Amino acid sequence: MKVNTLHTKFIAIFTxxxxxxxxxxxxxxxxxxxxxxxxxxxTQSEVIVEMVANSVSPALFFSDKKAIEDELILVQKSPAxxxxxxxxxxxxxxxxxxxxxxxxxxxxxxxxxNRTGVSKDGLxxxxxxxxxxxxxKYGVVTLGMTIQTVKSEIASAKQTITIILIxxxxxxxxxxxxxxxxxxxxxxxxVKTAEKxxxxxxxxxxxxxxxxxxxxxxxxxxxxxDNLHKALVKERDLRQLKTRFxxxxxxxxxxxxxxxSISTDILETYYDRLSNEQKLDEFHKIKQRVTELTDLMNDFxxxxxxxxxxxxxxxxxxxxxxxVQRAITDSERIAHSANVxxxxxxxxxxxxxxxxxxxxxxxxxxLISNAIKYSRSGGxxxxxxxxIEKTGEFQLSIQDNGIGIPNLEQDKLFTQFYRxxxxxxxxxxxxxxxxxxxxxxxxxxxxxxxxxxxEGTIFVVTIPLKKVNS
Ligand code: ADP
Numbered sequence: 001m002k003v004n005t006l007h008t009k010f011i012a013i014f015t016x017x018x019x020x021x022x023x024x025x026x027x028x029x030x031x032x033x034x035x036x037x038x039x040x041x042x043t044q045s046e047v048i049v050e051m052v053a054n055s056v057s058p059a060l061f062f063s064d065k066k067a068i069e070d071e072l073i074l075v076q077k078s079p080a081x082x083x084x085x086x087x088x089x090x091x092x093x094x095x096x097x098x099x100x101x102x103x104x105x106x107x108x109x110x111x112x113x114n115r116t117g118v119s120k121d122g123l124x125x126x127x128x129x130x131x132x133x134x135x136x137k138y139g140v141v142t143l144g145m146t147i148q149t150v151k152s153e154i155a156s157a158k159q160t161i162t163i164i165l166i167x168x169x170x171x172x173x174x175x176x177x178x179x180x181x182x183x184x185x186x187x188x189x190x191v192k193t194a195e196k197x198x199x200x201x202x203x204x205x206x207x208x209x210x211x212x213x214x215x216x217x218x219x220x221x222x223x224x225x226d227n228l229h230k231a232l233v234k235e236r237d238l239r240q241l242k243t244r245f246x247x248x249x250x251x252x253x254x255x256x257x258x259x260x261s262i263s264t265d266i267l268e269t270y271y272d273r274l275s276n277e278q279k280l281d282e283f284h285k286i287k288q289r290v291t292e293l294t295d296l297m298n299d300f301x302x303x304x305x306x307x308x309x310x311x312x313x314x315x316x317x318x319x320x321x322x323x324v325q326r327a328i329t330d331s332e333r334i335a336h337s338a339n340v341x342x343x344x345x346x347x348x349x350x351x352x353x354x355x356x357x358x359x360x361x362x363x364x365x366x367l368i369s370n371a372i373k374y375s376r377s378g379g380x381x382x383x384x385x386x387x388i389e390k391t392g393e394f395q396l397s398i399q400d401n402g403i404g405i406p407n408l409e410q411d412k413l414f415t416q417f418y419r420x421x422x423x424x425x426x427x428x429x430x431x432x433x434x435x436x437x438x439x440x441x442x443x444x445x446x447x448x449x450x451x452x453x454x455e456g457t458i459f460v461v462t463i464p465l466k467k468v469n470s
Pocket of ligand 1: 370371372374400402403404405413418419420421423427428429430431432433434457
């Protein structure tokens with residue numbers, strides 16, 4: 001056991017404490033017992049000796065030795081009285097019962113004038129009192145009371161006290177040992193856990209479930225590690241996001257840039273040999289790549305300014321039907337070149353909505369572009385906008401019969417940079433849907449997706465009519 005541990009200090013201090021208390025009690029209790037027993041004997045003896053003095057006084061007055069002796073025999077029959085003797089005023093012993101010469105010499109050594117006190121061997125208590133008759137003193141009677149029983153009772157009481165004190169000491173020691181063990185074991189557990197955490201193992205937790213201060217300390221330590229863990233996970237996610245951002249930018253920008261570079265090379269090198277139609281085709285390709293780059297740029301800019309978008313979110317009265325119609329018009333050219341047909345259905349009596357027209361336009365346009373992008377040539381898109389009176393909600397659905405989304409990946413689509421595994425051939429950043437979701441939520445709406453791979457996908461946006469918080 002280490003000497004400077006809290007455990008050892010606890011035990012040492014408390015053991016010393018109990019030892020001091022035990023020693024104090026050991027020296028005080030027996031002495032107090034003896035003192036009180038002696039007071040009791042003295043009081044009892046006083047009463048007896050007075051009684052004896054009264055009973056022998058007439059016999060002494062008449063100098064009737066026989067009568068004195070008879071009285072003394074009666075007195076000595078009491079088991080507590082060892083001996084009794086009577087002296088006259090001159091100190092001459094007139095009558096004795098049970099007295100030995102040792103008793104007498106012991107008695108004479110007592111300094112007290114009344115010759116009251118304990119014999120040398122400590123086994124007898126002497127007490128004397130004058131014998132008076134009608135106001136005059138005729139002698140002194142002395143009793144020798146045995147105190148042996150009292151002494152042996154005190155000795156056995158001392159023994160009992162000693163045993164009790166030793167028991168208290170032992171129980172106290174054991175209790176302190178376990179109590180301090182409990183405290184220090186808990187603290188040591190926490191120290192070990194903290195050391196492991198300091199080494200980087202954030203899965204460590206302290207398992208102490210008591211409701212006391214130790215338990216509170218353990219809880220505080222655990223929640224500190226929880227927070228640290230969350231902060232680190234967040235930091236790691238951010239780092240991953242940044243890496244994906246950079247990777248996506250470099251990858252997605254490279255394809256249209258390479259296309260532009262090839263078309264300009266062809267135009268530069270073979271300009272004279274190309275027909276007007278071929279030249280126009282190359283110019284169109286360049287234009288299309290530039291549009292792709294612009295869209296990409298817009299997505300990235302939107303993504304990086306999402307926070308500020310929330311601040312500039314301006315609410316006006318929006319005609320959602322008009323927003324959808326404009327988004328369709330904007331997408332018609334791409335739909336045409338992808339050979340995809342767009343069908344639209346508007347419900348009756350669509351009220352105006354409180355919202356931001358720019359953001360809503362972005363939502364609809366993005367969902368339509370995705371539907372076109374992930375459709376096969378000859379595919380069809382069905383767009384429907386309705387107002388459901390019963391729930392007071394606008395419902396916009398955009399359905400295609402394109403490549404679909406693998407079942408297990410559908411709930412990850414709204415995460416930044418996430419792209420389904422069946423889209424490797426199709427360019428994209430994985431940013432569009434995360435932005436769309438943000439914008440829909442700014443309008444207190446929700447977006448959901450249902451898809452069957454190789455059969456098609458439907459996105460449904462539901463926005464409540466109720467005013468949104470700007
Ligand atoms: P991007 O289209 O640039 O990859 P989005 O965030 O718009 O990014 O879409 C995320 C992913 O969701 C896409 O990569 C694609 O896997 C899937 N997805 C979105 N819309 C459709 C759709 N209409 N059909 C099939 N897959 C889709």
